[in-house]
Amino acid sequence: xxxxxxxxxxxxxxxxxxxxxxxxxxxxxxxxxxxxxxxxxxxxxxxxxxxxxxxxxxxxxxxxxxxxxxxxxxxxxxxxxxxxxxxxxxxxxxxxxxxxxxxxxxxxxxxxxxxxxxxxxxxxxxxxxxxxxxxxxxxxxxxxxxxxxxxxxxxxxxxxxxxxxxxxxxxxxxxxxxxxxxxxxxxxxxxxxxxxxxxxxxxxxxxxxxxxxxxxxxxxxxxxxxxxxxxxxxxxxxxxxxxxxxx
Numbered sequence: 333x334x335x336x337x338x339x340x341x342x343x344x345x346x347x348x349x350x351x352x353x354x355x356x357x358x359x360x361x362x363x364x365x366x367x368x369x370x371x372x373x374x375x376x377x378x379x380x381x382x383x384x385x386x387x388x389x390x391x392x393x394x395x396x397x398x399x400x401x402x403x404x405x406x407x408x409x410x411x412x413x414x415x416x417x418x419x420x421x422x423x424x425x426x427x428x429x430x431x432x433x434x435x436x437x438x439x440x441x442x443x444x445x446x447x448x449x450x451x452x453x454x455x456x457x458x459x460x461x462x463x464x465x466x467x468x469x470x471x472x473x474x475x476x477x478x479x480x481x482x483x484x485x486x487x488x489x490x491x492x493x494x495x496x497x498x499x500x501x502x503x504x505x506x507x508x509x510x511x512x513x514x515x516x517x518x519x520x521x522x523x524x525x526x527x528x529x530x531x532x533x534x535x536x537x538x539x540x541x542x543x544x545x546x547x548x549x550x551x552x553x554x555x556x557x558x559x560x561x562x563x564x565x566x567x568x569x570x571x572x573x574x575x576x577x578x579x
Contacts (some may be wrong), residue, residue: 336386336399339408342445343369343401343452356445361397366411366441369452370419371459373404374432375468381405385426402456408448411441419470433468435459440474457483464576482573493573500570503553515553516571518546522558523568 338355341347347355356363374381382405386398389407397408405426409418419436427434437459439451454473461479462471473480485493498505504515518536522543525531533543547558556563 335390335397339397339399339406340401342448343399343406345449353445360395361408361445363445366443367408367445367448367451368411368414368441369439369448369455370407370409370422370436371401371404371439371452371455372407372423372426372434372436373459373463374434375463376432377403379403401452404456404459406452406455414438414441423470427468433466435462435466435468436470437462438470438472438474440472478569478572479576482569482576486576494577497570497573497577500566501574504550507549507553515546515550516574518543519550519567520571520575522547523564523571527558527564 338347342355353363361367372382372385379400382400382403385405386400389396389398389405399406407422419438423434423436426436437455437457439453439455439458442448442451457480458471458473458476461476462469465471476483482493501516504519508515518532521532521536522529525535529540529543533540536543538546551558554563554567558564558567
């Protein structure tokens with residue numbers, strides 16, 4: 333319980349700076365070596381689940397330093413432990429007896445203990461995206477790509493982010509009112525296929541000519557050309573923002 337409380341104090345920023353090294357060394361952590369924070373939880377937040385696993389991992393042969401943080405299980409891993417194999421093994425362990433998917437979010441390595449709070453916030457963002465996407469699996473914050481920018485902007489000016497998405501897509505949103513999001517779905521598939529018309533048509537189960545008609549219709553409504561890289565970037569960002577809000 334003391335170990336968990338100490339880690340929670342570090343991640344929550346309530347531990348006094350002079351105490352950080354002492355707390356880490358007391359739990360077999362070399363504070364000046366890189367470590368990262370991993371957060372895990374099932375699709376439905378369950379502090380009892382997190383607490384039970386925190387205690388179990390603390391008692392295991394590996395002796396993980398764990399706590400419950402933000403309704404999730406928090407685990408400190410060293411640079412040597414942040415490998416695909418170790419993370420996959422940890423995920424299998426946590427999911428082995430559960431009927432619901434479990435997701436892991438992995439923060440970036442912190443060069444010293446003062447960066448653990450940052451790593452924990454990143455792990456939380458990766459965890460939330462993993463849960464929205466598939467409900468489970470392992471996702472590193474470093475692999476979020478453009479979502480890292482969107483999440484940062486969402487934290488500072490969510491209204492502006494939503495306004496950008498709506499303003500960019502408004503003509504398509506209005507046109508899709510009676511067509512079950514046909515144009516938006518087409519545009520998402522087009523980007524997912526990296527602009528490959530044959531692949532997008534296959535994914536949408538459409539004839540290639542139908543796909544091309546829809547893309548021309550999108551260009552007409554927006555008054556743009558999808559050959560323009562700046563247009564594609566703006567539309568892709570707007571769709572990503574809309575997806576995040578919808579999820």
